[in-house]
Amino acid sequence: MTDSTSLDIVIAGGGTAGWTAAAILARFLGNRATITLVESDAIGTVGVGEATIPQIHNLIIGLGLDQDEFLRRTNATFKLGIEFSDWLRPGRRYIHSFGQVGRGVGLIPFRQLWLRGRHLGVAGDYGDYSYNIAATRLGRFATTEGRDGKPTELAYAYHFDAALFAAMLRDYAEERGVRRVEGLIESVERDGETGDIRALRLDHDREVAGTLFIDCTGFRSLLLGNALGVPFVDWRRFLPCDTALAVPSETRPELRPYTQSMARPAGWQWRIPLQHRTGNGHVFCSEFMSVEEASELLLANIEGKPLADPRPIRFTSGHRQDFWSHNCVALGLAAGFMEPLESTSIHLVQSGLGRLLTLLSGDLSNVATARDTFNRLSTIEWQRIRDFIVLHYIANERVGEPFWDHCRAIALPATLAEKIELFREAGAFVREEDELFLDDSWGQVMIGQGIMPHSWSPLADNVPGQDVGPFLDTLAKSYRIKAETLPSHRDFVMSMRGNVLEKHA
Structure with missing residues (x-):
């Protein structure tokens, strides 16, 4: 893009996806683009996603947001990982934590040493060798440790109120020149020669024209799906769940620093702790359970008084065949639906925007190669995340239960x-292919879901057998002791919130 080039970007739809797009594009394109966001207060947002993964830091740092202010405005808490209960079989639980598991020795990966130690009978649970899991089990958290205030080695993300986060991003975007237009999109006008989108036709006979359109219209996919006719790639054969129920409940005294995912007879339930409430939901397959049964099961298994009635959300896992068609890029639910099991929804919006900014040219009449590259990389990313989620379902020992x-x-x-x-x-x-989840994530879920390696790398045999047990014991003990020095998660969150309130006093 040259200095003289200016793009007229129109974002269709608000919510977390739309306002994330507005904030990022305003921040990184500046005066090289005029940005208009069209949304209607009459259309609600899905907004069930309240948990994130550590890549959310790229968004917060990239936008220059203050973490303390972010915590205050979104009622956020911290997340060290996800606890999976009963997924392998009833009574079995494990934690998929962020960050590193164990510590390798030279070129020897830690998991290979652990596998050898397991063979020798001297290894504990795989999670014993994670600082994140040690803190998770104790309910502890801090961003710094010790008197010198050095950053902890804990890798973390957040739980937050998605609607409040969208409002914060809206303020950020509008301060940087993004224009918001209130209105319902009644039709999409296309160029008769190129087929590109020319303008959005709104109610009251209004029109918003542009050169690049970002579709954030949710499941309706008004631009990419409806107007441009990009077909949907259906993943129900891999991910059969098709309905979610969501309901908030009163916050509990215990503020866990992790998301809970509990397997249920026809799906799974989430529990996400925020400062002011707890987010609850039940994802299930309607072929094996009715909405009424699923709602009853959800309400029977929430902590605290429910603050609303469960509301059903129907979905089909999958994505649009192309994420970028003509001069339109889809983000969020307009691009597809990924089960929230591993909290990847906001990341997929971020990565889509990052990919777009990398490939975007000021000459939108000559973007065929960039568009093909965008679609290829996006498809790979979605497929690799899909595979990771499918892994949780297919590796189970819940024999005799129809859904499982x-x-x-x-x-x-x-x-x-x-x-x-x-x-x-x-x-x-x-x-x-730069897939999202790394070795430690795949290892924790594989082992947690009962997929155990038959052997180990011969590299691990370079460590004398008598040294493996003491090495593992020392490592586990060191993580446990460090975690015990941290404050409780609730105390830390409240202290940070107090610091923010003092700043604004």
Whole structure:
């Protein structure tokens, strides 16, 4: 893009996706673009996603947001990972934590040493060797440790109120020149020669024209899906859940520094602690359970008084065949639906915007290669995340339960089948195509879901057998002791909130 080039960007739809797009584009394009966001107060947002992954820091740092202010305005808490209960079988739980598990020795990966230690009978639970999990189990958290205030080694994300976050991003975007237009989109006007979108036709005979359109209209996908006719790639054969119920409840005295995911007879339930309430939800497959049954089960398993009635959200897992067609890019639910099991929804908006900014040219008449690259990389990212989520379902031992029996029989994507076999042979993992989840994530979920390697790398045999046990014991003890020095998660959050209030006093 040259200095003289100016883009007329129109964002259709608000919510978290729309206002994230507005904030990022305003921040990084500045006066090289005019940005208009069209939304209607008459249209609600889905807004059930309240948990994130550590990549959210890229958004907060990139926008220059103050973390303390962010915590105050969004009622945020901290997240060290996700606890999965009953997914392998009833009574079994494990934690998929952020950050590193263990510590390698030279070129020897930690998991290979742990596998050898397990063979020797001297290894504990895989999670014993994670600082994040030690803090999670104790309910502890801090961003700094010790008297010198050095940053902790804890890798963390946030739980927050998505509606409040969208409002914060709106303020940010409007302060930087983004124009908001209130109105309902009645039709999409296209250029008769190129097929590109020319303008959005609003109620009261108004029009908003542009050169680049960002579709954030949710499940309706008014621009990419309806107007441009980009088909939907259906993933129900891999991810059969098709309904979610969401309900907030009163906050509890215990403020856990992690998301809870509890397997249920036809799906799973989430529990997300915020400062002012707890977010609850039940994702399930309507072929195996009715909305009424799912609602009753959800309400019977929430902590605290419900603050509303459960509201159903119907969905189909999958994505648009192209994420960028003509002069329109879709983000959020307009691009597709990824089950919230691993809290990736906001990340997919971020990564889509990052990809767009990398490939965007000021000459929108000559973007065929950029558009193809965008679609190829986006498809790969979505497929790799899909594979990671499918892994949780297919590796289960809940025999005799119709939904879970169905999940075990799912024909795996070839990319996932290869990962499982490679891991099963000797605990190996190879990251491909800049996929989101790294070795430690795949390792924790594979082992947590009962996929145990048959052997280990011969590299681990370079450590004398008598030294493996003491090394593992020392590592686990050091993480536990460090975690015990941290304050409780609730105390830390309240102290940070108090600091923010003092700043504004």
